[in-house]
Amino acid sequence: MNCEMCGKKEAEYKTIVEGTELTVCAKCSAYGKVIRKPQLAIKTKQKEGFKKQEKPEKIEKIVIDYGQKIRKARTKKEMTQEEFAKKLNIKESLLTKIENSVLKPSIPLARKLEKILKIRLVEEIEDNEKVEIKSRKTEAVTIGDLIDLE
Ligand SMILES: [Zn+2]
Structure with a gap:
């Protein structure tokens, strides 16, 4: 027709x-x-x-200066690395690595650190690239857009 x-x-x-x-x-x-x-x-x-x-595209990322932030907040609370590691239930050597920015904490550990130290360690970034690809795909399957391509 x-x-x-x-x-x-x-x-x-x-x-x-x-x-x-x-x-x-x-x-x-x-x-x-x-x-x-x-x-x-x-x-x-x-x-x-x-x-x-239902599911916004977001990526959780640890902030770049996490080590400094953690150390600063811990010293403010007057806790030694040993005491703080115990509180977190992690090895002191692991905490040292994190504070020296050698090792990034996992998201759950970072969330725990955020709560205890009242600092922000996790950034939520919108995954724009993924969203773009997704919407482009959608356009391709609608009849209206197929016609526009002719
Ligand atoms: Zn027409």
């Missing part, structure tokens, strides 16, 4: 344009009131929107 407005091949939208029912392509459907959309496009869009809301 050809679009009744512009003549393009993929007329998948049933619309009411100025009181007349027309079968049109995705682009022309913007000019009227859509009463039926192609199934594929609707499904994909809903699914994607739902996913994004």
Whole structure:
């Protein structure tokens, strides 16, 4: 079926344009009131929107100056490395490595450190690159965008 407005091949939208029912392509459907959309496009869009809301793309990263921050906060609390390691239930040698920025703490350990020392060690970064790729993929499967590529 050809679009009744512009003549393009993929007329998948049933619309009411100025009181007349027309079968049109995705682009022309913007000019009227859509009463039926192609199934594929609707499904994909809903699914994607739902996913994004439920699971935002975020990366947890340890801050660069974690060692300095931990040492400073620990000394402020007047705890030795030994005492502090005991409190954390980790080896003193491990704490030394962390404070010297030789070893990055794991996210759960960093969260624990944050709580005890009241400092910020974990940054939450939005993974923009992933989101971009994802939305690009979505566009490719909707009928409207396939038509635009012609
Ligand atoms: Zn059209």
